Amino acid sequence: MSGKNKRRRLEEEAEDEEDGPPTSPKTVLKLPEGMRPALGGRKYCSEDELTREVMLQYLKSKGDIKEVRLVEVTVQTMTGHSFGVALEAGAGAQVHVLKSEIKEAQGFPVERQDLFVLSADTKSKGKAGGQGSAEPLAEDFVIEVDCTVALYVAVVQDVIIMGLAPEVYRSIYMGVYEWQEEHSGGKRPVYKMQDDDDVYLYYCNSTDQWLVSSKESMLGRKPQGCMVVEDKALTPESITATWSRDNGTDWVKQSEIRVLPATTDNVRQLEQQREKVEQRAKQQAEERGNITMGGLAAGHVHFTLMGVYELMDAKEKWVNRRAVYKKAGSNQYLYFSKRGNWMTGNKESVDRGGGGWLETPLSCAITPDDVPADTAWKAFTATGWVAVPEVHARTCS
DSSP states (O other): OOHHHHHHHHHHHHHHHHHSOOOOOOOEEEOOGGGGGGGTTOSEEEGGGOOHHHHHHHHHHHTSSOOOOEEEEEEEETTSOEEEEEEESSGGGBHHHHHHHHHHHHOOOGGGEEEEEEEEOOSSTTSSOTTOOSSOOOTTOBOOSOEEEEEEEOOOOOEEEEOOOTTSTTGGGOEEEEEOGGGOOSSSOOEEETTOTTOEEEEETTTTEEEEEOHHHHHTTOSOOSEEEEOOOSSGGGOOSOEEEEOSSSEEEETTOEEEEOOHHHHHHHHHHHHHHHHHHHHHHHHHOOEEEEOOOTTSTTGGGOEEEEEOOTTTOEETTEEOEEETTSSOEEEEOTTSSEEEEOHHHHHHTOOOSEEOSSOOOSSGGGSOTTSOEEEEETTEEEEETTOEEEEOO
16 A cells, blocks of 8 residues: 555544544542542542542541451240341440340340350350350350350230238239330339229339339339339249338338239139129128218318218229219219228219328228228318318218
8 A cells, every 4th residue: 555545544544533422521529538548649530440449448447337357146046936146246245235136136125035055166265155054144245256045035924913901001902913015124024003004013223122103103213102022033923022011101011912923813813802802892881871971060161071972883883992972962972092091082083093182091991981980081271181080981870
């Protein structure tokens, strides 16, 4: 090929390249200062230069990601189901962390879990033993090698408080207590009395006491209530110490009080005791009939509460296993409160089990006329509760 023809062909090829599709300009990125050392201190780079390795190096330098060693734990349940949990070696591999991971994965409450080592990598002497553990692992135990653990989930059952005779003050709190999962944070369960939304059985960590008290006290885990026992038992049915009850003025040791599983037999036994009390209360109320409240002189702030209270039909009104009486032509009732005393109050007071204007001291009298004659009633006034020994409740016959 002559030099002239070769030159013409090269010129044509150059023209073809100029006429071809235009190339896209490269994307240029401005680098943060922490990433520049990885690219030779440059301030800018093209997009294809920002590799995975560069990004990893940058994130590691910031501390956003870090290299860790994992401990692999295989968890076996009592039903034979198995699942794996990966823990970060060190403090992140403590047993309480593993329990939290189990709760997130399987939903088992932390306080109901017990973990036992079944087998472990024994290359590191003194670690989570190859022979397994006979005792549950402590919360702060650090799992340092891959292992298999057995998960035992305690079944929390309802309990029943029994022991106080019907004529004993606070016997009204004998009954079935139902486990309350939503309140059972921590190590020990919380229970609510089946018949009363404001009575709870719970544990106070600050005093190592189990208590029967109000919902407010339970929510604050306050060491105050009407029955108490100092015992570190994990469940109330495991309590071995002696309970004490409030008798209105002091604490009385009551060895008869016990907490048992709410089995069919135990519930039936309590129901039979209650039926006897109610039968006796109904029979006595019917035999004695209406009750006359008297003693306050005209002009007293509560004089209008004096008068005849008519026995209501037990099917219409029956409160705290006692009869209810209604003052004719008024909204005042004579009833037995859940605290364990007779009171006068309106219908709202009767329905909530407490509140009113006149009351006896704490008493388990079957009918209001059974309140001892030497026991002074009290009246609620502008200065608080004041003794009114002249007040009495008597049958109309």
